[in-house]
Amino acid sequence: MNTTLFLKSRLAAVVLAGTLFLFSNLHAQNKEDSLFIRQIFDAALTKGDCYRVLEHLCTQIGPRLSGSKGAEDAVVYTRSVMEDYGFDKVFLQDVMVPHWERGNISKASFVSGKQKHNLQICALGSSIATPAAGISGKVIEVKNFDELEKLGTEKVKDKIVFFNRPFDDRHIHTFRAYGGAVDQRGSGASKASKLGAVAVIVRSMTHLIDDFPHAGNMHYDPQYPKIPAAAVSTKGAELLSEILKKDPELLLTYTINCTTHPDAPSHNVVGQLNGNTNPDEYIVVGGHLDAWDLAQGAHDDGAGCVQSMEALRLLQMLGYKPKHSLRAVMFMNEENGLRGGLKYAELAKEKGEVHRFAIESDRGGFTPRGFSIDHGGDTLAFFQRFSKLIAPYGLTDLVQGGSGADIGPLRKHGTICVGYIPDSQRYFDYHHAGNDNFDAINKRELEMGAASMAVLIYLADKYWQ
């Protein structure tokens, strides 16, 4: 044996020994993690509390748009839930929120020939009211802003613009279909107002053809006069479109009596488990406590709130000692202002609180599919190394992508943000509509979501350097 060979073989032995050590260490660690993840899911599925809490939030409190009594009741209730869980600290953060109220009138109809047709509509959030007698006009149907612009002032002036571009059903992930249609709801009014329209009516944001109008917020461009904006059910949109083909001169009248009040005082609700080695560094898990006023806000986002509290409760129940301080945050006002999310990040910055991670659940309480991480590179790779550990629980999607609106402001301060991804097929059946009620929740799906989030917190807390 020559020296070089000898040295090489020594090196090989050392490398081999190191590798074996690494493997056995990794193996032991993986086994420990695997067992703990199993415990988290077992606890969620057999000793879960989030379904009970969501039932209360939905059926005893219900609608809770920012500024409403429901919203403040939800603040009081979720605070009491986390106090009952014995979290180390439970506190409120003051935040001023928009206060818009729908009022009690949402009606629309048109006459064609001798027949009167009623449409199911609802005011879009932030819209102004129509005159008390309603607003009337001929209807001009468009599929997008380009089409509208091409029509120009001449054809749009004094009309009611009807935005009727449907969801593109080909998207497997339904949020992409939503993303491809929601500009009509958000900016349609001002685009139409620019050309002299008197009001807009927007096809509801859903795949389904049914008679629920779907609420959701809209924004006025300050350059143009504010005009009323309402959503119409997809069934109504189909009917209106069909009859417009035969009778393009038909007259549509609709009435909404919403009001924008001065901003109102409200709160984020925060529950905390103190960190053991890095108590001044935080991992946040959250959802938003406000919900549209047409239903109980079960999937959007009661589910995310109760899952966030449950994630911390599960870790606490299993005796896990976190390195970082863990916070469950019920953000206020995601739906029509994001003030809670902005305030949380502002206060974190003021107090110099370092936020390592934030995880949001705001895509409904459906069966788990994975997580969306808002960074690529090493950060994505950090999470992807756990893919085999979590795949047995249906968590197979570990992708780069958006996280959540409420935690978005933290991202600007360097926080790594993650969105929990449940299955998306049914989300827009309920989103912002009158049927987003507790009975649309499956207990196991909800619980598995809470467990999934607890698992991600555990892995991030334990392994992030």
Next chain:
Amino acid sequence: MNTTLFLKSRLAAVVLAGTLFLFSNLHAQNKEDSLFIRQIFDAALTKGDCYRVLEHLCTQIGPRLSGSKGAEDAVVYTRSVMEDYGFDKVFLQDVMVPHWERGNISKASFVSGKQKHNLQICALGSSIATPAAGISGKVIEVKNFDELEKLGTEKVKDKIVFFNRPFDDRHIHTFRAYGGAVDQRGSGASKASKLGAVAVIVRSMTHLIDDFPHAGNMHYDPQYPKIPAAAVSTKGAELLSEILKKDPELLLTYTINCTTHPDAPSHNVVGQLNGNTNPDEYIVVGGHLDAWDLAQGAHDDGAGCVQSMEALRLLQMLGYKPKHSLRAVMFMNEENGLRGGLKYAELAKEKGEVHRFAIESDRGGFTPRGFSIDHGGDTLAFFQRFSKLIAPYGLTDLVQGGSGADIGPLRKHGTICVGYIPDSQRYFDYHHAGNDNFDAINKRELEMGAASMAVLIYLADKYWQ
């Protein structure tokens, strides 16, 4: 350059060239497959017909247990659907099936103290009736057969045995929870009869605590006297168990008036697209047409039937020319006899029809998760090589496991059998219960299942050597 090195580099060049050719060929093929799979999903989601067909099957025909008028109506209807689709061949296969009828009485009650409690029950399939005045007895609650055996004849004789082992909620895949509990339903009556019991009552096979009794078949061991067998809702089971703790002597009475008639003539329904290069070799895709009589059989297994027809329709619509002959089979009598599946395999053998693959959908019309292949080794590897192609559609589970009851008999003749796996969380909310109706179906989830099956057929047809 010495000769050896020269030869080595020549070899390397050849290998490299070959590899490049293989890669580019594979790449082109992958691209072609990827585009075609996209087309299948696009067609299913935008030009799908299976939701309409299922609506008819559920709401116009409804319950269709073997031997019933509903079952024969379903035969006529699905035959006409496939004829309307213009499949190359549509035919029936005669098969004699069990003919059991529930009757019109399902009632149960017990008195404890001065209070009478009613229970929601249903006769289990194949059960004998009680006397017209009902059967009464003290109740002995057990969790499993071991516990029952230990009690012995002395404690069981003349009693009604109450099997009350719940689902184990820790299983992520709910079929495992079902598999861990269903022995009580299948064999409980004879196990109890052996020890002298007069009847059994079995906790319904579901995770939920609600008031739906879940039907399902049971079998009598010919060694022991037949005794009546009924399922009780989980809510009823919880109540009975709770009150038994305080009042173990309470008297339960229940009445069912089911009848077993002589076997009845019925049919499998088969639709075929002829193969182009191997017309005498078959790929089967199927579900079972019979369904329990308490509801419309939407998930079990109307979904599987309409998805099977749709899978062939999608391939036909896209102009795909299959190598093998493709068959959509509506199997009769999966629920209480499997006669259709047995007959299909028997006829295939008689006629010398080589069946390469069979795919069954009988786990509900929920969002796609993958496929379960009943072989390991090369066969499993054959499917797993397509994993990246199908993962974008949520088809991430490609595992070895059971396929489907109806195609099981083909397996004995060498057919590779595959089960379509949808998400399982909600399946046992509806399975065999009064709420398995069309309104429990989500259109997109159903359509994506049909597309998933079409994709598997396409890949198996094109690539299996």
